[in-house]
Amino acid sequence: MRPRTARTLLLPLLALLLGLLSAPPSTANSGAPPVNKPKYAGYLFTYFTGEGTADGEQIRYALSRGNDPLHWRELNAGKPVLTSTTGEKGLRDPFVIRSPKGDKFYLIATDLRMYRNSSGSWDHVQRHGSKSIMVWESTDLVHWTDQRLVKVSPDSAGNTWAPEAYWDDSLGEYVVFWASKLYADDDPDHTGSTYNKMLYATTKDFRTFSEPKVWDDPGYSVIDSTVVKHKDTYYRYTKDERDPSSSSPCSKFITAEKSTSLTSTKYDFVADCVGSGAMSRGEGPTVFKSNTEEKWYLFIDEYGGRGYVPFETTDLDSGQWTPSTNYQLPASPRHGTVLPVTQAEYDRLLAAYPVGPASVVDVTAKDQKGYAIVTEASSKVVLPMRPDADLSRLAPKLAIGEGASVSPGSGTRRDFRKPQTYTVTAADGTRRTWTVEAVRTGSPVLPGLNADPDVHYLNGEYWIYPTTDGFQGWGGTRFKAYSSKDLVHWKDHGVILDLGPDVTWADTYAWAPAIAERDGKYYFYFCAEQQIGVAVADSPAGPFKDALGKPLVAKGGSFQGQMIDPAVYTDDDGTSYLYWGNGHGYVVPLNDDMTSYDPAKVKDITPDNFREGSFVIKRKGTYYFMWSEDDTRSENYHVAYATGPSPLGPWTKKGTILSKRPEYGILATGHHSVVNTPGTDDWYIVYHRFALNGPGKAGGDGMHRETTVDRMEFAADGSILPVVPTLEGIKPVRKN
Structure with missing residues (x-):
């Protein structure tokens, strides 16, 4: 045998390296990540808040607290980021996906408005509802194209609900899926009785779609499918829409299935009743992988109750999802999507939605015990710090609006044994002086809740x-x-x-x-x-x-x-x-x-x-x-x-x-x-x-x-003086 030369050793290594660079990674969220997966620094949450208010059926944003998927801050002061001006003029069930190259995002949503039955009764909108989905495109998650209404359902469909998408490498296309009631061809007025099935179509550009096909029809109504891929397996989570009975005890909860083919019509059963015992009923699941560990999160919408409730697992095959214990979601979040974002995307989103000109969006510092409390009206920020924090050399980082500047600069070391001021200058020249106070926080006195x-x-x-x-x-x-x-x-x-x-x-x-x-x-x-x-x-x-x-x-x-x-x-x-x-x-x-x-x-x-x-x-x-x-x-x-x-x-x-x-x-x-x-x-x-x-x-x-x-404390006349509640608490009391 001849000895191997440097050339013969190098060629296989180069081939292996090229293969690794071109291979797509395992999925981290609903919709495949880009081929060259970036390092993620947080999550974007898109959602709606329900039909109870005039603007509840529009799209809102929340941004995670760094890579913590259980704690969120609302963007745009909790107001809608995207609103509908066409179709039914309502947006529900928003879903956002990153393109496989990572250079574009698509956002799709249900075309439906139920505020004061704007689109009709729930029965009516499943007989004569929209056959289209709403679509937007963006390169930065901040600036979106004009919305477009794209028909995806057949004429026999009575509704087109909760569209989601997933990139299929084997097809080289996005698979878009949604729920529809399909009526008989000889029933053009959709007066008959039927039930929701999951349909799918494929697309490369979210403009033209293939003819829809039935994807999931178990013989009873199902809606709200969502998918995550791990290694070579797709895991699908779907709401069982039947009315609860002795023969269907898992109705109104989530069913978990899996398949090695995304478009297969025969997924293998994993578990049912997902969410039962921790919530009264559930729909609108969204599933995603942690950015930092081998863990997955499943948010389930307890409609008519709390809205989204988070669950977690380290084993998708087990079908066992544990309710998360410590979380802070946005106010009243309903069916939506969680998307991992890079640090640049995170910073851009945070800066894009300040409350007002020259606003401070957030402040962070070493040894911080709680999130900063930003009071826009008084231009004040309070930083709850650990009791042992060194306030004399604190270097807080200030998040401000896009195009704004701050003086002294973010990250400047200062003495916070007393409050310090900062001047924020907005892109339009508007100036505001902000006071930042760091407080050693001695409360609570008892551990936990x-x-x-x-x-x-x-x-x-x-x-x-x-x-x-x-x-x-x-x-x-x-x-x-x-x-x-x-x-x-x-x-x-x-x-x-x-x-x-x-x-x-x-x-x-x-x-x-x-x-x-x-x-x-x-x-x-x-x-x-x-x-x-x-x-x-x-x-x-x-x-x-x-x-x-x-x-x-x-x-x-x-x-x-x-x-x-x-x-x-x-x-x-x-x-x-x-x-x-x-x-x-x-x-x-x-x-x-x-x-x-x-x-x-x-x-x-x-x-x-x-x-x-x-x-x-x-x-x-x-x-x-x-x-x-x-x-x-x-x-x-x-x-x-x-x-x-x-x-x-x-x-x-x-x-x-x-x-x-x-x-x-x-x-x-x-x-x-x-x-x-x-x-x-x-x-x-x-x-x-x-x-x-x-x-x-x-x-x-x-x-x-x-x-x-x-x-x-008491006044001289015996009246109780108003108590000033503090973060510091009291010093140890010594008995006389």
Whole structure:
């Protein structure tokens, strides 16, 4: 054998290299990526928001927070980016695809408008709806050609819904697929009975299309197919549109299938009922691969409910999709697409949609704890920072509008131990001065999501008993306890009561507990299924045992509103009073056993605008009755108070003591409790607010709340001074 020369070694290597350069990579999103796959830096989300508003059926944009596909910012201030001026003048189910060369994007959408039945009833639009799809083209995702209406469905079709596309290398064309009801040739008025099938056609340019063919017809109605390719297999996700019944338990959920041929009419079954158990029903799935790891995301539209809900998996063949736990999607997103974008595309999109001239779109910095809070009206940005962040040498990066400049420059190192100003000059010469404030954020004080905190000083320590938050519909089942010696550093004592095994009369909706002590026993008052129970333990850390085997305050009786939100105040004479209510507030003296009361002594003490969350303290002979107003899901949720001569009143309303501070991202401040440091006149208010938005966290709302602590002070006349809610929180409290 002759020895191999450099030439004989080089030629195979060159051939291998050329092959690698020309081979298309595995798919990362719906629609094949370009041949030379770029490095992706984030995601673009195109969607509509529903038929409930006049502009809900137009196309909106959101941009991910970097490569985090679960946290998004709305572009264009949440207003539509593309609107329809032709056809039915409504746009639903937008889908965007990158060309295989990466030099062009196509956006397609359903031609339908259901706002106030603009296109007719749902039955009508499936008999006499559009046979066309809407099409746009772009080279940068910002500037789009005029929309065009392209007919793709046959004359026998009654509708053309949710078009999507995928590049097929074997065909050298895009495969475009959608749902249509097909009527018989001898039924030109489409009066007969039929069902939706998935159709497809092919195109090279989204102008001319092949004759449509039936792609998926299982013998019953299916809509909203979406596809992702991994290695040599296509995975298809489709809504089962049948009405739920005993013979079709997976109706109104998603079916997963797979095939090695995109246009095959015989996909193999993978799983059905995808989404069931985590949502009430689902449609409009969109599937895409993570930019950074071997993971896929499936967003399913819980129509009539939350809109899109994200799921994730690391194994497409398993058919097992796990609901994502921490996410913040745009407001009310409906059927749309997620597309990976490069850093240049990401920056271009962010700059293309500033709120106004010379606006700051975003600010980021090292050791940031939460996303920047940009307040356009006051030209202010607040940066929530880690508690240990070095503010003296911070170099924040400012995202500004296209063509704008900023001075000092983005990334300039400055001393942020005090707020700093920047001047932004827009492309048209408009100038604005912005103030950027960096705040070391000490809240929340408890880890994770917790709401409705009840705080007390017991056995030489502070204790907080909260609602464990973060469950859809407030459906938690467990209560935990936390203790602290200084109100800043807290110890987690774990679960102290679990409705499932520990309570026989309720299984869920574990809310708003309260604690009281008498004669060395600890009484834990808790909500379960809109009723109030009581459990007892020998330690504030539990474990607690249900004392009655039934509710202490049951629903369905003579009391109005919900039987929730207990609070206990024990007066100087040793009498304990139970307060509760939602919509109506009540109080009753508890018997000495702390587990019973005389119903005849229940008193209605409902003040104006009372919602829930009662709490009572006494200071210098005056009783203070406090409560929350508005709704816990509202950013305007706040705390008001009244004063009186006894635990039973009568009460004189005084005003609001705690409310939102939106320029710091502090919203929905409420359902509080108050504690006094023994031997002092120092008072602290413990309350929940919407969770601060940040990487890896759930978006703050009425089911995702955090617990924090601030000072509460009194004026010389005994009135409570308005509390200023802070991100910093308090310094450790030392007892005298």
